[in-house]
Amino acid sequence: xSSKAAQLLQPSRILLDIAATDKNEAILEVAGIVRRDPxxxxxxxxxxxxLARDELRSTAAGYGVAFPHARTDSVREIVxxxxxxxxxxxxxxxxxxxxxxxxxxxxxxxxxLVAVGTLARLLRAETTRTALAAAATPEEFLRALK
Amino acid sequence: xxxxxxxAESAKPALRRRHLLPLLKARVWLEERFHxxxxxxxxxxxxxxxxxxxxxxxxxxxxxxVVHLLLTGSDRNLVDSFTxxxxxxxFVTPVLGGLLAGATILYGGRLSRRSKSTDYMEAIVLGxxxxxxxxxxxxxxxxxxxxxxxxxxxxxxxxxxxxxVLASLPGRxxxxxxxxxxxxxxxxxxxxxxxxxxxxxxxxxxxxxxxLGSVAMESFGPLVFASVVATMTVRxxxxxxxxxxxxxxxxxxxxxxxxxxxxxxxxAAGVAAPWxxxxxxxxxxxxxxxxxxxxxxxxxxxxxxxALAVLHPQVAGNGYSSINSILHSEWTxxxxxxxxxxxxxxxxxxxxxxxxxxxxxxxxxxxxGLGYLVGCGFHAVWPHSALTPSAFALVGMxxxxxxxxxxxxxxxxxxxEITLDYAxxxxxxxxxxxxxxxxxxxEPASIYSEALKRKGARLFDQQLSSxxxxxxxxxDPPVVPLTARFNEIAQNFITHHFNYLYVVDADRxxxxxxxxxxxxxxxxxxxxxxxxxxxxxxxxxxxTIGPNVPLxxxxxxxxxxxxxxxxxxxxxxxxxxxxxxKSDLIxxxxxxxxxxxxAQ
Numbered sequence: 001x002s003s004k005a006a007q008l009l010q011p012s013r014i015l016l017d018i019a020a021t022d023k024n025e026a027i028l029e030v031a032g033i034v035r036r037d038p039x040x041x042x043x044x045x046x047x048x049x050x051l052a053r054d055e056l057r058s059t060a061a062g063y064g065v066a067f068p069h070a071r072t073d074s075v076r077e078i079v080x081x082x083x084x085x086x087x088x089x090x091x092x093x094x095x096x097x098x099x100x101x102x103x104x105x106x107x108x109x110x111x112x113l114v115a116v117g118t119l120a121r122l123l124r125a126e127t128t129r130t131a132l133a134a135a136a137t138p139e140e141f142l143r144a145l146k
Numbered sequence: 147x148x149x150x151x152x153x154a155e156s157a158k159p160a161l162r163r164r165h166l167l168p169l170l171k172a173r174v175w176l177e178e179r180f181h182x183x184x185x186x187x188x189x190x191x192x193x194x195x196x197x198x199x200x201x202x203x204x205x206x207x208x209x210x211x212v213v214h215l216l217l218t219g220s221d222r223n224l225v226d227s228f229t230x231x232x233x234x235x236x237f238v239t240p241v242l243g244g245l246l247a248g249a250t251i252l253y254g255g256r257l258s259r260r261s262k263s264t265d266y267m268e269a270i271v272l273g274x275x276x277x278x279x280x281x282x283x284x285x286x287x288x289x290x291x292x293x294x295x296x297x298x299x300x301x302x303x304x305x306x307x308x309x310x311v312l313a314s315l316p317g318r319x320x321x322x323x324x325x326x327x328x329x330x331x332x333x334x335x336x337x338x339x340x341x342x343x344x345x346x347x348x349x350x351x352x353x354x355x356x357x358l359g360s361v362a363m364e365s366f367g368p369l370v371f372a373s374v375v376a377t378m379t380v381r382x383x384x385x386x387x388x389x390x391x392x393x394x395x396x397x398x399x400x401x402x403x404x405x406x407x408x409x410x411x412x413x414a415a416g417v418a419a420p421w422x423x424x425x426x427x428x429x430x431x432x433x434x435x436x437x438x439x440x441x442x443x444x445x446x447x448x449x450x451x452x453a454l455a456v457l458h459p460q461v462a463g464n465g466y467s468s469i470n471s472i473l474h475s476e477w478t479x480x481x482x483x484x485x486x487x488x489x490x491x492x493x494x495x496x497x498x499x500x501x502x503x504x505x506x507x508x509x510x511x512x513x514x515g516l517g518y519l520v521g522c523g524f525h526a527v528w529p530h531s532a533l534t535p536s537a538f539a540l541v542g543m544x545x546x547x548x549x550x551x552x553x554x555x556x557x558x559x560x561x562x563e564i565t566l567d568y569a570x571x572x573x574x575x576x577x578x579x580x581x582x583x584x585x586x587x588x589e590p591a592s593i594y595s596e597a598l599k600r601k602g603a604r605l606f607d608q609q610l611s612s613x614x615x616x617x618x619x620x621x622d623p624p625v626v627p628l629t630a631r632f633n634e635i636a637q638n639f640i641t642h643h644f645n646y647l648y649v650v651d652a653d654r655x656x657x658x659x660x661x662x663x664x665x666x667x668x669x670x671x672x673x674x675x676x677x678x679x680x681x682x683x684x685x686x687x688x689x690t691i692g693p694n695v696p697l698x699x700x701x702x703x704x705x706x707x708x709x710x711x712x713x714x715x716x717x718x719x720x721x722x723x724x725x726x727x728k729s730d731l732i733x734x735x736x737x738x739x740x741x742x743x744x745a746q
Contacts, residue, residue, distance in 0.1 A: 053681065057629045061676045071682060109664045109683050113674075116682075120673035 008080045008115065009145065011138035018085040018099065024051055027068045030083035030101045039077040046074040046103055060091035065123045067116055069102040071109070078111050079103045084132065084141070098123065098132060119145075188326060188368050191316060192333040196372035199309030199337025200379025206290070206305055207383075213294035217242060224296050224463030228455055236459060237452035243295025244448030247288040247501055248441035254284030267335075267357050275317055275327025282311040289502040292444075296462030298451055298492035303504030306338030309376070313337070329365055332358060336369040337376035344380065348560035349373035355553040356592070394473050394565045397537045399572065407524045407533055408573035409580050412545045414520050415513060416584025419549030422512060423593055425490070426505065429498025440500070447499025454488040454495075461485065461492040464504075465511030469543070472514045475536045479522040486515040505593060509550050510543050517542015540570055545577035549585035552592035554578040615700050616693035618734055619714045619724040625650045628657060632678040635660055636669050646688065648713055648722060649680045656715050656722045658686040692717045697731060704728050 013033050020026040028047055035043045049070035053059065060066040066089075081101050088095040100119055104112035122128050122145055131144035182190075211221065218239055220227035228236055289304035313334025317327030332353050340349025350369040354361045399405065433443055454461045460468045468485065471477060477485070493508040521538025540561060548557035558578045562571055624638055625648045638647050639662050646659040660683050668674045691703050691712045703712060711727045 056681060057631075057679050059677065061673075067677050069682065071684075106686075109661075109685065113664065113668055113678070113683065116677055117668050117671055117674055120677050121671065124673050 008078060009082060009142060011142055013079075013081040014138035014141050015081070015083040016135070016138060016141065018083040018089065021085075021087060021089060023054070023089055023091050026083070026085065026089040026099055027051065027054065027101060030081050030099045031068075031103075033081040033083075034079045034103070037079055039079050040075050040103070042074040046070065046072055049074065050101060050103070054091075058092045058094070060094040060096050061120060061123070062094065063124060064088075064094075064096055064129065065098045065100070065120075066091050066094075066096040067100050067102060067119065069104070069112070069116065071104050071106045071112060073106050075103040075105055077105065078108065078115060080115060082141070084135075086133075098129070184326070185364065185367070188329060189371050191330055192368035192372040193375045195309070195313040195316075195330055195333045196337040196340075196375030197379050198312040199305075199334055199372065200341045200376040202308040202312055203305050203338065203341035203376070203380050204383045206286070206301065206308060210290055210294045210301065213290055217295055223467050225460050225467045228296055228459035228462040231459070233456045236455040236462075237449070239295045240297055240448035240451040240455065240462070241445050242448070243291045243297055244444035244446070244499065244501070245441055246291035246295075247297075248444035250284060250288040250291060251502070252440050254287065255281070275314060275322075275324055275329075275331045277307075277311045277314040277331060279311055279315070282307050285502045292448075292496065292501045292503055293464070295448065296451060296455060297448065297501050297503065298461055298463070298465070298489065298496040298508055299501055299503030300342075300464040300505060300507035301503065302339060302342035302506045303502060305342045306335050306504070309338035309341070310334040329368060332365065333368050333372035337372045340373035341376040341380040343560065343564055344377060345560055345563035346370070346373035346377040348556055348563050349376065351556040351559055352551075352553065355556045356551055392470055392473055392564050394540055394567050394570075395475075395534075395536055397534070397540070397567060397569045399569070404533060405573055405576055407520075408538070408541050408577045411517055411520050411538055411541055412577040412580025413584060415516060415542055415545035415577065416549050416581035417588065418512075418516055419546055419581065419585045420589030422490070422509075422546075423550060423589060423591075425494055426497050426593075429494035430500075431498075433498045433500065444499050444501055447495045447501055450495035451492045454492045458485045458488045461488045464507035465489060466507060469511050469514045469539075472518050472539045473536050475534065477518075479519055479535075482515060482518055482522075486512070486519065489515065506547075506551075509547055509593070513543040513546025514539040515542075516546060537570065537573070540565060540567070541573045541577040544574045545581035548578040549581040550593045552582065552586060554582040557582075613697040613734055614693065615691055615695045615697070615714055615726050616723075618697075618730045619693065619726045620730070621724040623648055623711075623713070623722070623725040625654075625722065626660070626680050627651070628679070628681045628684070630680040631675060632665070632668075633675045635665065635680060635683075639665075639669075644711065646709055646711070647680075648725075649684055650722050654722055655720045656690065656713055658684040659688045659713075661685055688713070690715045691726065693723055697734060700726065700731055704731065 015030055015033055018026050018029055020029045027050055031047055031050055034040050040046055049072045050068050053070050054068050059068045079102070083099045083101075085097055085099070088097050089099065090096070102112065102115055104115070128144060132141055135141035135144055214224070214227070215221050218227055218231070218235070220230060222230070228239075231239070286304040286308050289299070289301070292299055293301050293304075310331050311334070314327065314331045316322070317330055322330075335357065336349045336353040338349070339352045340346045343349070350366065350373040351361075353369050354366050358365055433447070436443065436446075438446060451461065460471075468489070472482065489508070489511055493505065493512070496503070497505055518535045518539040520542065521533060521535030524533045524538070525535055544557045544561035547560065548554040551557065558571070558575055561574055562568070624642050624644070626635055626638060628649055628651060630649075635647060645662045647662075648659055649657045651657055660680055664683055664685075689703060689707050689712060691700060691714055693714050693716070695703070700712075710729070711725045713725055714723045715721065716723055
């Protein structure tokens with residue numbers, strides 16, 4: 001993973017077992033990891049925008065991974081949190097096992113593209129997904145992305 | 147009741163028919179054989195305009211003499227009558243002239259529509275060829291008072307103004323198209339100069355070189371025709387006659403090297419002329435800063451001239467008789483230096499105070515004075531050469547004129563015409579060209595171009611304001627919805643070669659743009675295709691423009707935007723109406739400029 005995304009995704013922001021099975025609940029659960037992050041200025045608004053964006057067009061990428069995201073004024077810096085669901089969460093027609101929630105300040109279009117582009121490229125590879133599935137700790141999960 | 151002789155009733159119509167029919171026949175015959183082109187008709191009008199210009203010139207001169215007689219009691223020329231005056235009268239006369247000139251503009255201005263410019267150059271170069279009649283008349287009368295009371299300003303200003311205003315009348319009444327109206331007003335101006343200096347070639351060239359900037363035969367022909375007719379007309383008047391304006395002693399070069407000092411005179415004139423122009427502008431600024439009302443301002447200008455005339459009565463008037471004295475070497479350099487400095491100050495005071503008139507003749511004086519002083523220097527070094535100060539005065543006149551007007555051809559021919567001395571032509575050409583090239587390096591604006599440039603910029607703005615964005619807008623620009631996927635966005639960029647793609651909602655309300663710059667690094671990334679939609683990369687803070695915005699304001703908007711196009715939005719509901727491109731604006735401006743050029 002690129003240094004930028006690696007720096008942003010820390011072990012503390014990785015949830016290995018998502019409890020929710022509903023799409024919206026799962027997104028909020030993963031987003032909830034950064035609830036107390038100083039870069040999140042308004043968590044409620046952040047969540048609403050995440051759900052609204054997914055409502056607009058599904059954020060599932062097509063290979064068991066979803067990138068719920070929002071460009072929002074509710075975050076000061078780009079924030080990423082990740083979650084894994086062994087059971088899977090249904091995003092429309094697609095069963096998703098890995099959810100990467102990304103919040104970007106509204107004006108930082110390029111940062112957002114860098115983060116999403118990097119993650120999408122990595123997770124398209126099946127080997128990465130297999131390694132993520134095997135990760136026993138958040139640190140291993142993060143290593144699988146490097 | 148008288149009995150009508152039998153047949154008398156029918157005899158009159160028959161008689162009329164007998165006269166009318168041949169006339170009609172002649173007209174048909176002429177029309178069948180001669181198909182006058184527009185240029186030929188223009189030439190005829192140019193002749194008529196030249197005649198009217200000549201007549202107005204004679205009348206103006208006569209009226210100036212009468213006003214001078216009434217106000218001073220003297221029928222002699224200005225310098226002579228000022229020399230005869232007691233000191234108090236030398237001072238009071240120009241003050242009186244300033245008061246009368248100011249009152250004429252102030253009260254006469256109320257009769258005319260003030261918003262219109264009276265400048266004939268503006269009417270020819272920038273306008274539609276209309277010179278307002280009443281305000282021109284008011285300005286000419288004001289000039290009449292300044293000139294008749296010794297103001298240091300040239301009568302060529304009002305002469306050209308009057309000739310131009312008369313020339314604009316037929317175009318206005320006959321509803322001519324603007325190009326012809328402008329050309330005929332230009333003919334009027336040429337007639338004015340030609341009649342002022344008894345110099346037809348210089349008259350035509352003055353307008354061609356300074357005002358039109360072209361000696362193309364389509365315009366130069368009528369200018370020459372008008373100038374010749376005007377000159378022939380004024381030569382019938384005993385005031386002007388057919389002798390050259392200035393009588394100069396004969397001149398000849400004894401050796402080829404003697405031309406070099408004249409080139410050095412060209413250098414002196416080329417350096418001095420820009421400073422003279424700056425001095426005039428400085429005087430203008432000083433008077434403006436004084437915030438004096440018009441009448442006291444012109445009176446103050448007159449008072450300065452009057453005070454200088456107490457010292458040197460030669461400063462009075464346009465400098466014509468003083469030039470003649472210089473050309474005949476009647477002065478020592480010490481006296482001339484005093485008069486020279488005072489004359490420059492007097493011209494600055496009259497011109498700066500806002501008096502109406504020309505600076506052409508005072509410029510000739512400054513040139514001749516400068517030439518004479520330089521000539522005195524050379525004469526002192528080589529007393530036995532042909533380097534006479536009066537010959538230097540003549541060349542100095544041309545060189546200084548070339549350097550202030552930036553019209554060397556006109557300057558050479560004018561000095562040649564007003565002296566009719568062919569022997570002077572080589573040093574004159576040398577001096578004029580050297581002075582011209584030096585002066586344009588120091589001061590790019592000529593005595594005429596700066597005012598025209600200021601007015602031109604104003605008029606250009608007006609023209610830009612008349613065109614609105616909706617006139618240039620292209621409708622149906624490519625758009626994408628907020629949910630458009632990355633692939634769709636990329637496809638649009640490939641098809642349309644834009645840098646920004648507009649994003650609209652279902653009601654076609656403008657939401658923002660997707661920038662090619664933002665997504666360029668990812669165009670070949672299939673991984674992005676399924677994740678990114680327009681909303682994710684939307685730039686909402688993109689500048690927009692309204693359909694009624696004038697072109698000038700649209701240019702301003704582009705000045706702050708690096709893109710090629712701006713979205714045009716309905717200002718009420720923010721719906722996207724179209725797009726306007728920078729190139730469309732530039733083309734519209736170029737079209738306008740081309741139309742202007744074609745019209746000339």
